Amino acid sequence: MARKSRQSRPGPDRHAVASGEAELLRDADRDGGWVLMVGGVPQSYVDLADPTYLDFEYIRLMGDVVDCMAPPGTALDAAHIGGAGCTLPRYVAATRPGSRQVVFEPDGELVRLVRERLPVKNVPGLKIRITDGRAGTAALADAADDLLVMDAFAEASMPAELATREFALEAARVLRPGGVYLMNVADGFRLAYARRVVATVRSVFRHTLLLGEPGVLRGRRFGNLIVAASGEALPVGELTRRAAGGIVRTRLMSGDELGGFCGGAAPLRDGEEFEAPVPPPQVFGRS
Numbered sequence: 001m002a003r004k005s006r007q008s009r010p011g012p013d014r015h016a017v018a019s020g021e022a023e024l025l026r027d028a029d030r031d032g033g034w035v036l037m038v039g040g041v042p043q044s045y046v047d048l049a050d051p052t053y054l055d056f057e058y059i060r061l062m063g064d065v066v067d068c069m070a071p072p073g074t075a076l077d078a079a080h081i082g083g084a085g086c087t088l089p090r091y092v093a094a095t096r097p098g099s100r101q102v103v104f105e106p107d108g109e110l111v112r113l114v115r116e117r118l119p120v121k122n123v124p125g126l127k128i129r130i131t132d133g134r135a136g137t138a139a140l141a142d143a144a145d146d147l148l149v150m151d152a153f154a155e156a157s158m159p160a161e162l163a164t165r166e167f168a169l170e171a172a173r174v175l176r177p178g179g180v181y182l183m184n185v186a187d188g189f190r191l192a193y194a195r196r197v198v199a200t201v202r203s204v205f206r207h208t209l210l211l212g213e214p215g216v217l218r219g220r221r222f223g224n225l226i227v228a229a230s231g232e233a234l235p236v237g238e239l240t241r242r243a244a245g246g247i248v249r250t251r252l253m254s255g256d257e258l259g260g261f262c263g264g265a266a267p268l269r270d271g272e273e274f275e276a277p278v279p280p281p282q283v284f285g286r287s
Helices: 057-068 087-095 108-117 133-138 165-174 189-202 236-245 255-262
Strands: 014-017 020-026 033-038 041-047 077-081 100-104 126-129 145-150 175-187 207-212 223-230 251-254
Touching: 014 108, 020 108, 033 108, 041 087, 057 087, 057 175, 057 207, 057 223, 057 236, 077 087, 077 133, 087 100, 087 126, 100 133, 133 165, 145 165, 165 175, 165 189, 175 189, 189 207, 189 223, 189 255, 207 236, 207 255, 236 251, 251 255
Parallel strands: 077 100, 077 145, 100 126, 145 175
Antiparallel strands: 014 020, 020 033, 033 041, 175 223, 207 223, 207 251
């Protein structure tokens, strides 16, 4: 889930999918650039000519974490929960040749659309499985992956079952020592949900950091926050430098500062009734 990127609308290109209506919009500024929207919400930006180009701010932050978690060019074994246009898997395949990746996406019609219009057959080492994130992760072996990415949204809302402590424990189970759990969390005013998500992850992983634009981190507007967690130390210094020097200024929280951000928030648990926040209509220009 992200804000709209640059695009043109030469005509409707809409497709019925299980989760609603998907729309493909061509980017007028970049050859090969496409925005995939579902239910009126931008889900992915894909540059078919250059998979290393990351247009959405939150995906660039995720790309920074991937860049810094291992020496350049090192192949990774990765699992991605939430497929859409497979932007980050394409990036990993291009920047880390030899990587083996699997994407879990429950919407079979969306997978079919992506395979037809935003082809992934030429992405080496990538497989897509039509299943939900909990079931897909449960099927993974212990210590199977270096990277587990949680970037799943039902239109603009994160599935509640992927935010709980029980699922974070599953994430820790499938990661190798030093492996990274990477999450995209969307929240807004006062960040009550994001604080609980971070508290949940910190209850499982020894090292956790949070990346986001200052306005979002202060709870002044709705937006995306990136959580990275591992059983071993994360590259906080390098990520802090990248955050400060990026096109969009970003802040990084870790350690005691991140503990203060959580402010005693309780971890989320299976069986608890809660809903992930949904952005106000004006975020995506809807009325």
